[in-house]
Amino acid sequence: MNRPDVESRADKIRLEGVHKGFPMGQDRKGRLLALQNVDIAIKQGEFVCIVGPTGCGKTTILNIIAGLAKPDRGRVLVDGREVGGPAPDRVVMFQEAALFPWLTVIENVEFGLEMQGVGRAERRKRAEKHLSLVRLSHFRDSFVHELSGGMKQRVALARALAMDPDILLMDEPFAALDAQTRDRFHLELQQIWMKTKKTILFVTHNVSEAVCLGDRVLVLSYRPGRIKKEFTVDRPRPREYRTTPELACITAMVLDELRGEVDKAAKEEMG
Amino acid sequence: MMLERRGLRFAAFCIVLVAAWQLVALLGIWPQYIFPAPAGVLSALWTGMSDGTFLLAALASLQRMLIGFGIAFALGFTLGVAIARSRIVGDTAGQLVLGLQTLPSICWLPLAVLWFGLNDAAILFVVVAGAVGSITMAISSGIAHVPPLFINAARTMGASGWNLYSKVIFPAALPAIIAGARQGWSFAWRSLMAGELLFFSVGLGQLLQIGRELNDINQVAAVMLAILAVGLLTENLVFASLERAVKRKRGLEQESGY
Ligand SMILES: Nc1ncnc2c1ncn2[C@@H]1O[C@H](COP(=O)(O)OP(=O)(O)OP(=O)(O)O)[C@@H](O)[C@H]1O
Ligand SMILES: [Mg+2]
Numbered sequence: 001m002n003r004p005d006v007e008s009r010a011d012k013i014r015l016e017g018v019h020k021g022f023p024m025g026q027d028r029k030g031r032l033l034a035l036q037n038v039d040i041a042i043k044q045g046e047f048v049c050i051v052g053p054t055g056c057g058k059t060t061i062l063n064i065i066a067g068l069a070k071p072d073r074g075r076v077l078v079d080g081r082e083v084g085g086p087a088p089d090r091v092v093m094f095q096e097a098a099l100f101p102w103l104t105v106i107e108n109v110e111f112g113l114e115m116q117g118v119g120r121a122e123r124r125k126r127a128e129k130h131l132s133l134v135r136l137s138h139f140r141d142s143f144v145h146e147l148s149g150g151m152k153q154r155v156a157l158a159r160a161l162a163m164d165p166d167i168l169l170m171d172e173p174f175a176a177l178d179a180q181t182r183d184r185f186h187l188e189l190q191q192i193w194m195k196t197k198k199t200i201l202f203v204t205h206n207v208s209e210a211v212c213l214g215d216r217v218l219v220l221s222y223r224p225g226r227i228k229k230e231f232t233v234d235r236p237r238p239r240e241y242r243t244t245p246e247l248a249c250i251t252a253m254v255l256d257e258l259r260g261e262v263d264k265a266a267k268e269e270m271g
Numbered sequence: 272m273m274l275e276r277r278g279l280r281f282a283a284f285c286i287v288l289v290a291a292w293q294l295v296a297l298l299g300i301w302p303q304y305i306f307p308a309p310a311g312v313l314s315a316l317w318t319g320m321s322d323g324t325f326l327l328a329a330l331a332s333l334q335r336m337l338i339g340f341g342i343a344f345a346l347g348f349t350l351g352v353a354i355a356r357s358r359i360v361g362d363t364a365g366q367l368v369l370g371l372q373t374l375p376s377i378c379w380l381p382l383a384v385l386w387f388g389l390n391d392a393a394i395l396f397v398v399v400a401g402a403v404g405s406i407t408m409a410i411s412s413g414i415a416h417v418p419p420l421f422i423n424a425a426r427t428m429g430a431s432g433w434n435l436y437s438k439v440i441f442p443a444a445l446p447a448i449i450a451g452a453r454q455g456w457s458f459a460w461r462s463l464m465a466g467e468l469l470f471f472s473v474g475l476g477q478l479l480q481i482g483r484e485l486n487d488i489n490q491v492a493a494v495m496l497a498i499l500a501v502g503l504l505t506e507n508l509v510f511a512s513l514e515r516a517v518k519r520k521r522g523l524e525q526e527s528g529y
Contacts, residue, residue, distance in 0.1 A: 063423075087429070
């Protein structure tokens with residue numbers, strides 16, 4: 001790698017030899033090895049994307065870093081300290097949005113701030129700012145079930161950003177958006193990232209999205225999940241996929257790497 | 272719309288039922304003191320309402336209900352949370368509560384009388400015993416079924432301890448909590464009527480008993496109607512509308528339009 005300024009920074013997130021298995025089968029006696037010997041090091045302020053076939057353990061990695069799941073073996077360090085549970089310095093944007101149906105849109109965005117003890121007026125202000133960022137100000141008083149899937153994801157994004165965490169763990173956050181909206185959020189997210197210097201770990205199926213957003217793209221192998229290969233994307237930001245031809249070239253390389261894994265996944269899932 | 276149509280249908284059914292009842296009474300197969308006619312029952316109902324005895328009795332019963340149900344809900348809530356939180360409590364106290372639920376609540380009455388004497392406290396005890404089990408079970412299972420996703424999301428945003436319960440777990444379990452309270456209320460009402468039947472302190476159950484002692488079948492039937500009405504009204508006015516409001520807010524109602 002050729003990024004001396006990044007290399008010299010401290011590790012923000014470190015996974016060392018992480019294993020994770022789950023009980024499997026009806027009797028829960030079998031063992032499914034989801035992650036095997038995963039090593040990841042993410043520098044302070046880096047934007048890293050993870051791609052991999054479905055079921056390879058991407059969400060599991062995020063859960064482990066978030067402190068929601070404990071690795072069977074290995075260590076997880078954030079800021080050099082071992083993770084001992086969830087904490088609001090690492091906010092997760094879940095694959096399923098995970099908004100609370102008993103709260104209105106704006107109350108959902110305020111939730112994390114309320115838990116941080118931010119006063120009512122201040123949290124309303126910050127929530128409104130982030131709702132307008134995701135273009136949902138009109139829906140501030142709606143309930144969650146009145147939103148479309150993509151709108152829910154945008155509310156979840158606003159909720160995560162409003163908390164202003166050091167680390168953002170994003171699990172396919174834009175999967176439910178149409179292509180144009182997704183492009184807009186790609187730009188928006190990069191701008192926020194450049195301004196705030198957050199550390200972002202971004203999981204996606206979409207290789208071109210990963211290449212467009214990431215400083216690095218990690219390719220995960222199919223079960224057991226392992227870091228198979230890593231690509232560095234060294235293009236100026238904010239990037240736009242359409243206007244940066246080099247991205248297509250890197251995408252092709254990542255896809256090549258991924259193809260074998262996806263085939264393996266398909267074969268196994270078909271039985 | 273739909274609801275009104277169903278209401279109308281039920282009203283029509285009731286009218287037909289009363290007409291059939293009147294018809295059978297007119298046939299005179301059984302004597303009047305065994306098989307009352309609707310007219311007699313309605314006039315007993317009217318007398319009871321207009322001289323205030325029904326109202327007074329209903330108020331006394333409702334007051335007992337509120338106290339008994341309040342105690343049962345507080346106990347059931349606490350116990351339900353404890354069972355959901357701790358496997359040990361679930362395997363011990365939880366199993367006990369589940370087992371005791373098979374005991375009809377009125378079976379507690381002799382014990383309650385020995386403990387408290389022939390007074391309101393004994394009735395209250397029976398009411399609490401009748402309702403607390405179902406409330407406990409509903410609340411513990413409601414809490415156990417809160418989707419882990421909500422809890423995980425809240426924990427990554429810094430919720431823990433009391434905040435996690437008051438801001439996430441209880442609101443998420445609210446539909447189950449209301450359903451449990453509703454069931455507890457109807458169990459409490461049945462227990463209360465059974466308890467009042469055996470006592471001489473003012474209440475709808477006591478009115479029923481007085482009717483029997485006077486051999487006044489019209490009063491017996493009229494009081495039965497009143498008990499039914501109060502039970503249905505309280506349940507529907509309070510719990511059914513609460514349930515509907517919560518469902519609407521969370522989009523749990525079907526809105527197909529068909
Ligand atoms: N709680 C769990 N219990 C049992 N197995 C689990 C559990 N969570 C995940 N798994 C298994 O671990 C593997 C990895 O799951 P994970 O959710 O991390 O995949 P993923 O890469 O996020 O997939 P997708 O792209 O479809 O979201 C899967 O095979 C899944 O069946
Ligand atoms: Mg996933």
